[in-house]
Amino acid sequence: MNNTADELTPDALVQAGYRYALSLTHHPHDAEDLVQQAWMRLQHRYGRVDNKAVLFKAVRNLFTDRYRRNAIVVFEPIEDREFADKPVSGASQDLDTLLARLRSEEREALFLNAVEGYTAAEISELWGQPRGSILSLIHRAKKKLRDWTAQHDNPRSSPSPTPDDDSTQPHHPPGGHPHG
DSSP: OOHHHHOOOHHHHHHHHHHHHHHHHSOHHHHHHHHHHHHHHHHHHHSOOOOHHHHHHHHHHHHHHHHHHHTOOOOOOHHHHHHHHSOOOGGGOOHHHHHHTSOHHHHHHHIIIIISOOOHHHHHHHHTSOHHHHHHHHHHHHHHHHHHHHHHHOTTSOOOOOTTOOTTSOOOOTTOOTTO
C-alpha cells in the first residue's frame, strides 16, 4: 500500500476511520465506538496512529470480534423489509437503501474501493484474502447496484432480490408452507 497517501492528520484519520466503521455498522454510535476503541488500542500498542490502513484493519478486526463475541444477528424490522422490497421512486432513490441491500462483505469491499480509493490488491492485503476474491466482491456489488437501478428504471422487470435471496432455493410466498 502507498503509505504516503495513507498518512494523514489525526483528524483526517479519525474521519476516514469513522466513514469506514459506518459502512460496516450502519449505526453512527456503533461506528463512533469502533473508531474510538481502535484508536485507543493502536495508541496503547504503538504510541501513535499514523496510517489509514492500520486504522482500517484495527476497526475491521474489532468489528469482527464484536460480531463473533456477541453473535450479532441483524434483525430487520418488518416495516423496513416491506419498504426495501418496494421500488423506490425517481429523485427519492436513496443510495443508502440500495447499499443496505448488499451483503456486508460486498458493501465493505465497494466502500474501500470506490470511496477510499483502495485497489483490489490493497484490500486483499488488508483482509488477508486473495485478490480474485476481492475483485469478485466488488464486481458483484456493482452488478447488483446496476441491476437494481436498471430495474427501477424498468418497473416491468421481475422483483429485485434481497441479500437473503438464494437463487438455488425455491421461492415460497410469505406465510406459505414449502410442502403445502
